Amino acid sequence: MVDTLQLILPGFLLPYLDRFMQFGQELFGGAWQDILTVVWTVIKVMLIIAPLLLGVAYTTFAERKVIGWMQVRIGPNRVGPWGLIQPLADGLKLLLKEVTIPSGADKFVFLIAPVFAFTPAVLAWAVIPFSDFLVLANVNASLLFIMAVTSISVYGIILAGWSSNSKYAFLGSMRSAAQMISYEVAMGLSLVVVLMISNSLNVVDIVQAQGQGRFADMGLNFLSWNWLPLLPMFVVYLVSIFAECGRAPFDLPEGESEIVGYHVEYAGMSFAVFQLAEYSAMILGTALISLLFLGGWSSPFGFLPDSAFWLFFKMFALLVVFFWARATFPRYRYDQVMRLGWKVFIPVCLVWLLIVGCWMMSPWNIWK
Amino acid sequence: MEFKTFVFYFISAVLVFASLRVVTLKNPVHAALHLILAFFSASGVWILLQAEFLAIALVLVYVGAVMVLFLFVVMLLDINVDRLREGFWKYLPLASIVSLLMVAEMALVLGGTYSGLLESDIPQQDSQYSNSKALGRLLFTEYVYPFELASVILLVGVVAAVALTLRGKTKSKSVSPSEQVFVKAKDRVRVLKIPAEARE
Known part of the structure; x- marks a missing residue:
């Protein structure tokens, strides 16, 4: 912490920093270093979460704008210049609305369910790297951690449906939960292939492994990323992320005219937290796709420098793909959703797993 | 007290509390939720023992998949909470014998190997050591x-x-997607040319 502060603070403040450190040392003694570590970690967490939440708010805005342009409309343009304050106005409106609790509902579970849906999408950012060194916790099994944490978000859905004391919400939650679990299997299998070729569970290592190879030596980094040799897995993972986040065309809970979802009984802020969960899961999904298949922070061409900018650029491009899909695709029917997950994606994954396994054992192995 | 010891006691307290609530709660869904909390705390203890793969696998498999299906079943069952306590005294002797046996077995196994768990030296590895x-x-x-x-x-x-x-x-009646894909327009649509009739 002190090293970083010495780098970023202007020169005339440095003596004050030294005095502050001495003061702390005298006051707390040996515990001072521990306190500094904790404070510094909290600051880092805040530096990740605050932009993330702002990003979630403006993703909703960007979605409305982009879909508007795709449909030759203008999109929100009333609140603030170019409608830029629209997400804040929406948030304020939702905050001021009444949170209704259905009669016979399990009150505590009813209110905790949206939190269960939202927390995992934020928690997973603890191990998401932004560059070779810029990561909050560089743990060995970071990809496993992400998978474990994101698998918890299904509880938000189940508990929301059950605690609403409504048959519609309950059946909707069963549908959504079954959908999430089904696509988690396909997602896990496609990740197994990624792990096989990168020989690590650490996301930083996975990204660094993508920057090596024949094409990277020629300066064409974007051809050495995982998406090309694992093209079927890339497609499976991308579509599974759509289904995991409950985005169009897999947004069955949103189809209020034909089939209702797990959050029919939610109103006001408790409903808004579910929406926040959807959008933050979407941003996390784009980050994961960028890191695992699109080279993370590595630049597309050798002569350009690698930086976190490329990661954010890829995430934004993928977010636009998410909006694009919502603007163009019709909603899947539920049996089609399940068929795609179980009968198409899982066999494709298993076959490609076998192919890549044989490929790695053959003399043409490109991942040594 | 070292910070790690404090964390261990905290997690263990949560674990014991959650496990007790699993058997004492009336509502089976709440009991299942406490079971999930117990799994979570157990994985926390494993993390403390530097067994990160086992800990994450516990969350991934048990919390992320098994308990979800378990909750499905518990929620869909039509359980009459009032009748749950029936036969409590009838089954108590048998149940207590079984549980006492289990406690004895676990004491025999754990007592030999793991007594003084906190003092036992877990092989300290450097941070790059990969458990998985x-x-x-x-x-x-x-x-x-x-x-x-x-x-x-x-x-x-x-x-x-x-x-x-x-x-x-x-x-x-269900549709077969493979048949749907291979349908051609001429199988479904017939274009007829009907000449216009002259006006009388």
Whole structure:
């Protein structure tokens, strides 16, 4: 912490920093270093979460704008210049609305369910790297951690449906939960292939492994990323992320005219937290796709420098793909959703797993 | 008290509390939720022991998949909470014998090996040591036959579950996507040319 502060603070403040450190040392003694570590970690967490939440708010805005342009409309343009304050106005409106609790509902579970849906999408950012060194916790099994944490978000859905004391919400939650679990299997299998070729569970290592190879030596980094040799897995993972986040065309809970979802009984802020969960899961999904298949922070061409900018650029491009899909695709029917997950994606994954396994054992192995 | 010790006692307290609530709560859904909390705390204890793969696998498999299906079943069952306590005294002797036996067995196993758990020296590894790698290497070299055998048993379980629920062909009308894909316009649409009739 002190090293970083010495780098970023202007020169005339440095003596004050030294005095502050001495003061702390005298006051707390040996515990001072521990306190500094904790404070510094909290600051880092805040530096990740605050932009993330702002990003979630403006993703909703960007979605409305982009879909508007795709449909030759203008999109929100009333609140603030170019409608830029629209997400804040929406948030304020939702905050001021009444949170209704259905009669016979399990009150505590009813209110905790949206939190269960939202927390995992934020928690997973603890191990998401932004560059070779810029990561909050560089743990060995970071990809496993992400998978474990994101698998918890299904509880938000189940508990929301059950605690609403409504048959519609309950059946909707069963549908959504079954959908999430089904696509988690396909997602896990496609990740197994990624792990096989990168020989690590650490996301930083996975990204660094993508920057090596024949094409990277020629300066064409974007051809050495995982998406090309694992093209079927890339497609499976991308579509599974759509289904995991409950985005169009897999947004069955949103189809209020034909089939209702797990959050029919939610109103006001408790409903808004579910929406926040959807959008933050979407941003996390784009980050994961960028890191695992699109080279993370590595630049597309050798002569350009690698930086976190490329990661954010890829995430934004993928977010636009998410909006694009919502603007163009019709909603899947539920049996089609399940068929795609179980009968198409899982066999494709298993076959490609076998192919890549044989490929790695053959003399043409490109991942040594 | 060292910080790690404090964390251990905190997690263990939560674990014991959650496990107690699993058996004492009336509402089975709440009991299942406390079971999830217990799994979570157990994985926290494993993280403290630097067994990160086991800890994450516990959350991934038990919390992320098994308990979800468990909750499905518990929620869909029509459980009458008032009648749950019936036969409590009738089954108490048998249940207490079984539980006492289990406690005795666990005490015998754990008492020998793990007494003084906190003082025992867990092999300290440097931060780059990968637990999952070591586990994978062992599983696929030394224990490869038991591992393969376990996977075959699981496969048999999967096939058995499918066979139990498969009851012949479904009578419901369902579309076959492969047939849908191969439909051509001329199979469905017939363009007829009808000459205009002259006005009388």
